[in-house]
C-alpha cells in the first residue's frame with residue numbers, strides 16, 4: 001500500500017515537472033522570439049549631440065541630447081536582451097559631425113544617414129524630446145514619413161503600446177517631415193518622448209524608472225509591429 005502511494009506520488013511529481021518545463025519552454029519561446037526572422041537589426045538613433053544639445057528643460061535644465069542618449073541606450077539594452085541586433089547612430093555625448101565641417105548640422109545628418117543606410121537595419125527608431133512655447137502641452141508623439149506604410153504601422157503600434165503602458169500620449173501617430181525618416185525606405189519612426197517645456201513631464205522624463213517603462217513600452221510596440229508584419 002505504502003509503496004503504491006509512493007509510486008503514484010512520484011508519477012504525479014514527474015508529470016508536474018514535465019508540464020512545468022513545457023510551460024517554461026512555451027513562455028520563453030513564444031515571446032518575443034516568434035518574430036518572423038530570429039534576428040532583426042534595429043537601428044536606434046539618439047537625436048542631436050555635441051554642440052547641438054537640442055532643447056533644454058525649462059524648470060530643471062534637462063538637456064535633450066543627454067536624455068536622447070540615455071533613452072536610446074536603455075532601449076538598446078532591452079532589444080539586445082531579447083536577441084535583437086542593435087546599431088546605434090550615436091553612443092557618446094559627441095556630435096556626429098566632422099570637426100572640420102563648416103556646416104556642422106549638414107555634416108551630422110549626412111553621417112546619421114550613412115550609418116542608417118549601411119546598417120542594413122530592418123527598422124529605425126529615432127529618439128527625441130520635444131519643446132514648445134506653451135508650457136501646458138505634454139505627451140509623447142510618434143512620427144512617420146508620409147507614404148511609408150510600414151513606418152505608419154510601427155508608429156501606431158508604438159503609440160498604442162505607450163498609451164496602454166500608462167505613458168502620456170499627446171495624440172495618435174502623425175506624419176512628420178524629418179531628415180532621418182526621409183533617408184530610409186525601411187519602417188522608420190521618430191519618437192518624441194515628451195515635452196521638456198512642461199515642468200512635470202520634464203521631471204518624469206529625467207527619472208530612471210519612467211525611462212525604463214517608456215523604453216519597455218516602445219519595445220513592446222516593436223514586437224507587436226513585427227507580429228503583424230509576419
Ligand SMILES: [Zn+2]
Nearest residue numbers: 047054128129
Ligand atoms: Zn530633437
